[in-house]
Amino acid sequence: MGKYRTPKASLDISRRIFLHRSAVMLGGVLLAGPALAAKLGCRPTASDILGPFYRFGAPFRARLAGPDELGDRLVLTGTVFGSDCRTPLPGALIEVWQANHAGLYDTNKPGNFTEVTSFHLRGMLYTNEKGQYEVETIMPGRYPVPPNLPGLEKYAGLTRPAHIHMRVMESLHIPLTMQLYFKGDPFIANDPWAGKKPSLAIDLKQDGKLRRGVFDVVLARGL
Ligand SMILES: [Fe+2]
Structure with missing residues (x-):
């Protein structure tokens, strides 16, 4: 951290600047192409660990809690x-x-x-x-x-x-x-x-x- 900046961090910053400038440069095109605009700000959802309590084969149901389940x-x-x-x-x-x-x-x-x-x-x-x-x-x-x-x-x-x-x-x-x-x-x-x-x-x-x-x-x- 601090003043030290890794090569990767520099690369990330350069990439962000590039993307920003691309978006500005493409402004006229973006107005005509909302799909492209969406794509520029679009990211896959962040992933996380599976965790130790995953279990395979849960039953098909969208209601996980019955009426007697405690909790909000x-x-x-x-x-x-x-x-x-x-x-x-x-x-x-x-x-x-x-x-x-x-x-x-x-x-x-x-x-x-x-x-x-x-x-x-x-x-x-x-x-x-x-x-x-x-x-x-x-x-x-x-x-x-x-x-x-x-x-x-x-x-x-x-x-x-x-x-x-x-x-x-x-x-x-x-x-x-x-x-x-x-x-x-x-x-x-x-x-x-x-x-x-x-x-x-x-x-x-x-x-x-x-x-x-x-x-x-x-x-x-x-x-
Ligand atoms: Fe958990």
Whole structure:
């Protein structure tokens, strides 16, 4: 940091300046080509780790939490787009998993992705014909990083911000794994994952007894 600037950092800055000048230079063209304008500001959604509590094979359902589930009700909606940030992707497969209101997952066996028990607060769903999804659930609780996780030993005991895990797959795009956080969570800043991914934090709105969040996803093209 400080005054020292790595060659890569210089390159990044040069690239940004170049892109900025390109946008200015292409101003007249941009007015005639909104698709190009969109493309210049368009980025694939940031990716994040899968985490130790992923489990393969959750049932198909968009309602993760039944009426008796403790916690504040949350409805998460959004659209999955292709790499141009404009083309909706119907039929994208979304996997969602999260902790309960007390910060507990339905398993306490980290890394056992194929463990077969009943799935709780997990589900899979497809985006509709407009590329949209809607998940009904509860606000997840925070939890500490478990001890003795290979590679994560130094983070043991660190309280993670509340988050929902999501993984999106579509046949012509690169699968994307995310952790979705919530703006204003004081545990985001010191979290080794959330702290570096501000674009994955959702702004929640209160709607009667519901909290609502919108999160659109942009997948990177695989070709
Ligand atoms: Fe998690």
